[in-house]
Amino acid sequence: MRRCLMSESEAAQASARVMTRCDQLAAISETPEALTRVYLSPEHLRANRQVAAWMEAAGMRVWQDSVGNICGRYEGLQPDAPALLLGSHLDTVRNAGRYDGMLGVLTAIETVQWLHQHQQRLPLAIEIVGFGDEEGTRFGITLLGSRGLTGSWPDHWLAQTDGNSITVAEAMADAGLNAAQIADAERPLASIKAYLELHIEQGPVLEQQALALGVVTAINGARRLNCQFIGHAGHAGTVPMTHRQDALAAAAEWMVAIEQHTPRYGRDLVATVGTLQCLPGAVNVIPGEVRLTLDVRGPEEASLAALVAELLEQADAIAQRRGLQFAAEEYYRIAATPCDAQLQAAISDAVTQVQGRTISLPSGAGHDAIAIAERWPVGMLFVRCAGGISHHPAEAVAASDVAQAIQAYLQVVCDVAAQGQETR
Amino acid sequence: MRRCLMSESEAAQASARVMTRCDQLAAISETPEALTRVYLSPEHLRANRQVAAWMEAAGMRVWQDSVGNICGRYEGLQPDAPALLLGSHLDTVRNAGRYDGMLGVLTAIETVQWLHQHQQRLPLAIEIVGFGDEEGTRFGITLLGSRGLTGSWPDHWLAQTDGNSITVAEAMADAGLNAAQIADAERPLASIKAYLELHIEQGPVLEQQALALGVVTAINGARRLNCQFIGHAGHAGTVPMTHRQDALAAAAEWMVAIEQHTPRYGRDLVATVGTLQCLPGAVNVIPGEVRLTLDVRGPEEASLAALVAELLEQADAIAQRRGLQFAAEEYYRIAATPCDAQLQAAISDAVTQVQGRTISLPSGAGHDAIAIAERWPVGMLFVRCAGGISHHPAEAVAASDVAQAIQAYLQVVCDVAAQGQETR
Numbered sequence: 082m083r084r085c086l087m088s089e090s091e092a093a094q095a096s097a098r099v100m101t102r103c104d105q106l107a108a109i110s111e112t113p114e115a116l117t118r119v120y121l122s123p124e125h126l127r128a129n130r131q132v133a134a135w136m137e138a139a140g141m142r143v144w145q146d147s148v149g150n151i152c153g154r155y156e157g158l159q160p161d162a163p164a165l166l167l168g169s170h171l172d173t174v175r176n177a178g179r180y181d182g183m184l185g186v187l188t189a190i191e192t193v194q195w196l197h198q199h200q201q202r203l204p205l206a207i208e209i210v211g212f213g214d215e216e217g218t219r220f221g222i223t224l225l226g227s228r229g230l231t232g233s234w235p236d237h238w239l240a241q242t243d244g245n246s247i248t249v250a251e252a253m254a255d256a257g258l259n260a261a262q263i264a265d266a267e268r269p270l271a272s273i274k275a276y277l278e279l280h281i282e283q284g285p286v287l288e289q290q291a292l293a294l295g296v297v298t299a300i301n302g303a304r305r306l307n308c309q310f311i312g313h314a315g316h317a318g319t320v321p322m323t324h325r326q327d328a329l330a331a332a333a334e335w336m337v338a339i340e341q342h343t344p345r346y347g348r349d350l351v352a353t354v355g356t357l358q359c360l361p362g363a364v365n366v367i368p369g370e371v372r373l374t375l376d377v378r379g380p381e382e383a384s385l386a387a388l389v390a391e392l393l394e395q396a397d398a399i400a401q402r403r404g405l406q407f408a409a410e411e412y413y414r415i416a417a418t419p420c421d422a423q424l425q426a427a428i429s430d431a432v433t434q435v436q437g438r439t440i441s442l443p444s445g446a447g448h449d450a451i452a453i454a455e456r457w458p459v460g461m462l463f464v465r466c467a468g469g470i471s472h473h474p475a476e477a478v479a480a481s482d483v484a485q486a487i488q489a490y491l492q493v494v495c496d497v498a499a500q501g502q503e504t505r
Numbered sequence: 506m507r508r509c510l511m512s513e514s515e516a517a518q519a520s521a522r523v524m525t526r527c528d529q530l531a532a533i534s535e536t537p538e539a540l541t542r543v544y545l546s547p548e549h550l551r552a553n554r555q556v557a558a559w560m561e562a563a564g565m566r567v568w569q570d571s572v573g574n575i576c577g578r579y580e581g582l583q584p585d586a587p588a589l590l591l592g593s594h595l596d597t598v599r600n601a602g603r604y605d606g607m608l609g610v611l612t613a614i615e616t617v618q619w620l621h622q623h624q625q626r627l628p629l630a631i632e633i634v635g636f637g638d639e640e641g642t643r644f645g646i647t648l649l650g651s652r653g654l655t656g657s658w659p660d661h662w663l664a665q666t667d668g669n670s671i672t673v674a675e676a677m678a679d680a681g682l683n684a685a686q687i688a689d690a691e692r693p694l695a696s697i698k699a700y701l702e703l704h705i706e707q708g709p710v711l712e713q714q715a716l717a718l719g720v721v722t723a724i725n726g727a728r729r730l731n732c733q734f735i736g737h738a739g740h741a742g743t744v745p746m747t748h749r750q751d752a753l754a755a756a757a758e759w760m761v762a763i764e765q766h767t768p769r770y771g772r773d774l775v776a777t778v779g780t781l782q783c784l785p786g787a788v789n790v791i792p793g794e795v796r797l798t799l800d801v802r803g804p805e806e807a808s809l810a811a812l813v814a815e816l817l818e819q820a821d822a823i824a825q826r827r828g829l830q831f832a833a834e835e836y837y838r839i840a841a842t843p844c845d846a847q848l849q850a851a852i853s854d855a856v857t858q859v860q861g862r863t864i865s866l867p868s869g870a871g872h873d874a875i876a877i878a879e880r881w882p883v884g885m886l887f888v889r890c891a892g893g894i895s896h897h898p899a900e901a902v903a904a905s906d907v908a909q910a911i912q913a914y915l916q917v918v919c920d921v922a923a924q925g926q927e928t929r
Contacts, residue, residue: 282743283740283742283743284740284743284744284745285739285743285744285748286745286748289748301742303742305788305789315893316707316708316869316870316893316895316896317775317777317779317800317802318708318725318727318775318800318802318869318870318871319706319707319708319868319869319870319893320708320709320775320869321709321710321773321775322764322767322768322772322774322775322776323768323772324709327764327777329778329779330760330761330764330778333756333757333758333760333764334761336753337754337757337758340746340751340757343746344747348746348747349745350746351741351742351744351745351746352746353741353751353788353789353791354753354754354757354792355741355753355783355786355789355790355791355792356783356786356787356788357753357781359779359780359781362779362780363779363780364777364779364780364798364800365779365800366777366779367777367779368779374788376741376742376788376789378741378742444742444743445740445741445742445743445744446740446743447742469739469743469744471743472740
C-alpha cells in the first residue's frame with residue numbers, strides 16, 4: 082500500500098513541471114492579453130495536442146474522443162483492466178485564470194509519469210481525460226465534455242448556438258468532429274471503476290485554515306430564483322415614510338433576513354443576492370419595483386430545500402406586512418452531488434499523510450464530477466488558491482502546495498486502484 | 506374683511522371653467538398623446554397667448570416679460586399700488602399631468618375675474634404670473650421663470666443646452682426674446698408685497714385626511730447624495746457566509762436603518778434610496794460594490810442636517826463592522842423654505858371657513874415659491890390630488906375641491922391685500 086511514495090525532490094520537480102505547463106497552456110488563448118479558450122476553438126484543439134504530447138511522454142496511449150475530450154490510458158497489470166479515471170477540464174471562462182481545470186489534468190499526468198518512470202503497474206488501468214467544455218463559455222451549456230463520457234447529451238444541445246450563431250453541430254464539423262458520432266464518447270459502465278478530480282478550491286477556506294489540501298465532501302446543490310417585490314412608486318418628497326410601499330425597503334429587509342437565517346441551516350450553506358434592479362430608478366422616486374436574484378447552495382438537498390422555503394416565507398411575510406406583492410420563480414436547479422465515502426476516506430488518508438492533518442469541505446462551485454457522479458463514484462481533492470480567487474487572471478497557487486497535491490494524488494491513485502480491484 | 510364671499514354657484518361655475526381650461530392647456534403639447542410643454546417651445550408661447558386672453562377677459566392688463574413669463578395686472582384702489590403676486594408655472598415634465606402648475610395660474614385668474622365682475626378694487630394691485638419654466642424639463646436647470654422676477658439668473662444659464670444642443674440664449678432668440686434683456690424681468694422689491702401660490706399637493710396627506718385644502722408650512726429642504734459601499738466580489742458558491750464582504754448586504758442593512766431612524770427626526774422628514782446599482786451584478790457573484798443614492802428632505806434645516814449626519818454615521822459603522830468602505834458625496838442641496846407666518850394664518854383662516862377645519866403640512870416637492878421667497882414673503886395653498894399622484898397623466902383633482910380652493914383663494918387674496926396695505 083505504501084509503494085507509491087513520491088520523494089520530496091520528485092514532488093518538487095513534478096510541481097515545477099506542472100507550473101511551467103500551466104503557463105504554456107495559458108499561452109494558448111483566443112486573445113494574447115487575456116486567457117480565453119473555449120470549446121471546439123482552434124485553441125482548444127491546440128491545447129489538446131499539447132496535452133496529448135505530455136500524456137504520451139508519461140507513457141500513455143492517447144486519443145481524442147468524439148466530443149473533443151483528450152484522453153490517455155496507462156495500462157494496469159492486466160490488459161483491458163477497468164480504469165480509475167482522473168480528469169478535469171481544459172476550457173476556460175473569458176479572461177480566466179490558468180489553474181482552474183488545467184491543474185487537475187496536469188497533476189494527473191504527473192501521477193502517471195511517476196508510475197511510468199518507476200515501472201509500476203496497478204491493478205486498475207489509469208485513464209486521464211482533459212474535458213473539452215466544463216465552463217459553458219461558448220454555448221451557455223455546461224459539462225459537455227463529461228456528459229459525452231456518460232452518454233447524456235440532450236438532443237437539443239446540437240442546435241445550441243454561440244455568440245456568432247454557430248451551432249454546436251457546426252462547430253464540431255469545423256473542428257473535424259462528427260456530430261453523428263457523439264455516442265461513441267460514451268464509456269461502458271464496467272470500464273470505469275471510479276473518478277478522481279483535483280481542482281483549485283476557488284474559495285478561501287483552505288487558505289484561512291493554513292492548509293494546502295482538503296477533501297471534498299460534496300459538490301453543493303444550487304437553486305437560482307428570479308424574485309420581485311412590487312409596491313408603489315411615489316414622489317420621494319411628498320409621500321410620508323408611514324405611507325410608502327417602497328419595494329427597495331422591502332427588499333432590504335429581506336436581504337438582512339437572508340443573511341441572518343442562512344447560517345442557522347448549517348455552516349456550509351450560502352445564499353447570495355447577486356443582482357438587484359430598482360425601478361423606476363430615479364433619485365427622487367420611491368422604488369415601485371425591485372427585481373433581484375437569489376442563489377442558494379448547500380451540500381445536502383434537505384437543508385437546501387428547507388432554507389429556500391424559509392427564505393421565501395420570509396419574503397412573503399415582509400411583503401404582506403408592507404402591503405406589497407412578492408413573487409419568485411426558480412429558473413435553475415442542480416442537485417447536490419455527494420462524494421463517495423470510500424474515496425473521501427482514501428483522499429483523507431493521503432492528505433493526512435502529506436500535510437499532517439486533513440480537512441473536509443464542500444465544493445461551492447460546479448465540476449465535471451457532477452456529470453460523472455451520475456454513473457460512477459467520484460472523489461475530489463482541493464488545492465488552496467490565493468485569496469480564494471478564481472475565474473480571474475489573479476488566480477494563483479503555490480508551487481509548494483502543488484508538490485504536496487501531487488504527492489497526495491499519487492497516493493490516492495495507488496490506494497484506490499488497489500481497493501478498486503478488491504472491492505468494486 | 507368678509508366682502509370677498511364667493512357664492513356656491515359662482516364657485517361651481519369658476520371651478521368648471523378652470524377644469525375646462527386645464528383640458529384646453531393640456532391640448533397644447535409637443536406630442537398629441539402625452540402632455541409635454543417645455544420652456545421657450547412653440548407650445549409654451551401658444552399657452553402664454555391663451556392664458557393672456559383669459560387674463561384680459563378677467564380685466565387684467567397683460568404682458569410677456571423678458572424671460573417668457575406671462576404676466577397680468579389688476580389695478581388696486583390706487584394706481585401704481587404695490588402688488589400681491591399670485592402665480593404658478595405653465596411648463597410641464599414629459600408625459601405630464603394637467604394640474605401641476607396650471608391649476609395655480611387658472612384659479613388665480615378666477616379670483617381676479619370675480620373681483621372684476623363684482624367691480625371690487627383692493628388696497629393692493631393683484632398680479633398673476635404664469636412662469637415659463639419651473640420643472641427644468643428642457644435645460645436641466647429649474648425655476649427659470651421665477652428667478653427672472655428675482656433677478657437671480659446665474660451667468661452660466663445662457664450657455665446651458667437642451668437635448669438638441671440648443672442653448673438657452675438661442676432658444677430665447679428663437680422664441681422672439683432677447684437674452685440681453687433678461688434683467689428687465691427683475692421686479693423692484695417695493696413693487697410686490699407678497700406672493701401666493703396654489704398648487705396640487707403631489708402627495709397623499711390631504712386625501713388621507715379627507716380634506717380638500719391644506720396650508721403649506723414650508724417647502725422642504727433637500728439633500729441628495731451619491732453613496733457607495735465597497736467590499737469584495739467573490740464566488741457565490743465558494744465563499745462561506747462568515748467570510749464575505751458583501752457590499753449589497755451592507756447596503757441592505759443601511760437601508761433598513763434609514764427606514765428606522767428617519768421617523769425619529771420628525772414625521773415630516775423623509776429619506777429615500779431611489780437608485781441602486783450592484784456590481785459586478787451576476788447571479789453567482791457576491792456583490793463587490795454597490796452605488797446608491799440617498800434623497801433626504803425636511804421642512805427645517807437643523808433636523809434635516811442632523812438626520813443626514815446620523816444616517817452617514819450609521820453607514821460608516823456598518824461598513825467598518827463588515828470590513829467594507831463607505832463613501833458619500835452630497836451633489837445637490839436646497840435649503841428649506843419656510844412660508845410666511847402671517848400668510849399661513851390668512852390661508853388657515855380661509856381654509857377653515859371653507860372646509861370647516863384646517864391642516865398644515867410641508868411641501869415635499871419644490872415650487873416657484875422657493876425662488877420668490879428669496880425676496881418676498883410667500884404663502885402656499887395645497888389642493889388634494891387623487892392618490893397623491895403627479896408628474897403622470899393620471900394626475901387628477903375633483904371639481905368640487907377646485908371650487909372650494911377658489912373660494913378660499915379669493916378670501917386669502919382679499920384678506921392679504923387688506924393686511925398688506927396696513928402692515929407691510
